[in-house]
Amino acid sequence: MAKVLILAEQRDGKLKKTSFELIQFCAKSGHETHVALLGDGVAGLANELGAQGAKVVHLAEAPELAMYTAEAYCKVLVELAKSLSPGFFFAAHTPTGREAMALVAQELEAGYASDCTSLQFQGDNLTARRPLYAGKAIAEVEFLGTGTRVLTVRANALGASAATAQTPQVQKLSVNLAGLKTKGLSVVKGATARPDVTEAAIVISGGRSLKSADGFKILEELADTVGAAVGASRAAVDAGFRPHRDQVGQTGKVVSPSLYIACGISGAIQHLAGMRTSKCIVAINTDPEAPIFQVADYGVVADLFQLVPALTQEFKKLKEH
Numbered sequence: 001m002a003k004v005l006i007l008a009e010q011r012d013g014k015l016k017k018t019s020f021e022l023i024q025f026c027a028k029s030g031h032e033t034h035v036a037l038l039g040d041g042v043a044g045l046a047n048e049l050g051a052q053g054a055k056v057v058h059l060a061e062a063p064e065l066a067m068y069t070a071e072a073y074c075k076v077l078v079e080l081a082k083s084l085s086p087g088f089f090f091a092a093h094t095p096t097g098r099e100a101m102a103l104v105a106q107e108l109e110a111g112y113a114s115d116c117t118s119l120q121f122q123g124d125n126l127t128a129r130r131p132l133y134a135g136k137a138i139a140e141v142e143f144l145g146t147g148t149r150v151l152t153v154r155a156n157a158l159g160a161s162a163a164t165a166q167t168p169q170v171q172k173l174s175v176n177l178a179g180l181k182t183k184g185l186s187v188v189k190g191a192t193a194r195p196d197v198t199e200a201a202i203v204i205s206g207g208r209s210l211k212s213a214d215g216f217k218i219l220e221e222l223a224d225t226v227g228a229a230v231g232a233s234r235a236a237v238d239a240g241f242r243p244h245r246d247q248v249g250q251t252g253k254v255v256s257p258s259l260y261i262a263c264g265i266s267g268a269i270q271h272l273a274g275m276r277t278s279k280c281i282v283a284i285n286t287d288p289e290a291p292i293f294q295v296a297d298y299g300v301v302a303d304l305f306q307l308v309p310a311l312t313q314e315f316k317k318l319k320e321h
């Protein structure tokens with residue numbers, strides 16, 4: 001079985017769930033699972049990675065890695081990949097993963113498959129599936145030749161479950177980051193404590209029909225009741241009802257939660273591109289002909305301003321019991 005390397009993403013010393021899924025999947029399929037952990041003062045996270053199935057954690061710590069920058073991450077990851085020569089190098093298809101891994105693949109002159117939604121190992125090779133044309137077609141791809149192959153995988157796509165916990169071997173990398181041309185100064189954070197749409201198991205999204213930023217409060221209340229993230233269509237974002245970080249779709253984020261509830265969203269192809277691989281899709285729309293119903297597992301023809309608060313009340317009652 002090939003050695004695999006996985007980029008573990010962390011922010012502010014907290015690991016991202018999207019990395020756990022990849023570690024579990026690779027460990028369970030019997031691969032020697034190596035994990036790259038980059039940051040400053042993050043050594044304490046190695047055991048958490050072991051608990052997911054990581055065999056070896058390659059730890060790179062430096063002040064320059066405290067915040068993600070493509071240049072510094074790429075430098076460390078390329079050096080590690082060259083010395084380790086893994087058969088596969090994976091990252092989650094997050095903004096960090098897709099930027100860093102494209103650069104890594106280019107530096108390694110390796111084949112690159114991004115935004116994969118399924119992986120099937122065949123000995124030392126694998127077949128991956130990835131959506132094309134905003135999700136209208138699915139391509140099945142495999143790699144030619146030998147050497148490291150680089151992939152990013154959509155969050156929640158693998159449906160992996162816990163692998164056998166390990167006490168990981170921690171290997172410290174000596175990193176030479178002299179001569180970097182970029183430096184991260186600070187991150188301006190949003191004020192929300194809700195999960196990000198790409199990581200949440202439940203996403204509740206709203207469209208133009210919410211009419212205002214205030215209109216989204218009914219979605220927020222439902223989201224807080226069930227522990228969901230709040231997403232939005234581009235029309236809602238363009239109208240200023242939500243920040244761009246909440247946008248789901250071709251020019252927003254791609255999500256694959258267990259449950260996606262689309263409230264007053266018509267289902268334009270560009271929106272579907274960001275959510276059609278969700279495990280279960282519920283659509284609430286007053287128009288029975290809305291295209292969203294074509295991809296929905298459950299459709300409700302109803303006014304969201306009546307249905308959403310009623311749903312929230314029902315969930316609150318259920319939680320009380």
Ligand SMILES: Cc1cc2nc3c(=O)[nH]c(=O)nc-3n(C[C@H](O)[C@H](O)[C@H](O)COP(=O)(O)OP(=O)(O)OC[C@H]3O[C@@H](n4cnc5c(N)ncnc54)[C@H](O)[C@@H]3O)c2cc1C
Binds near residue numbers: 269287
């Ligand atoms: C290059 C490009 C990229 C794009 N990228 C994205 C993207 O990333 N994400 C994205 O979402 N869009 C994207 N779009 C825009 C996309 O084409 C649609 O315009 C957009 O998704 C529509 O948003 P909407 O469904 O909120 O609004 P609308 O299409 O106006 O739909 C509103 C829906 O709400 C329903 N409704 C109205 N009132 C109620 C009510 N009270 N209760 C229940 N239902 C109600 C209506 O029946 C309707 O179906 C992109 C477009 C282009 C050209």
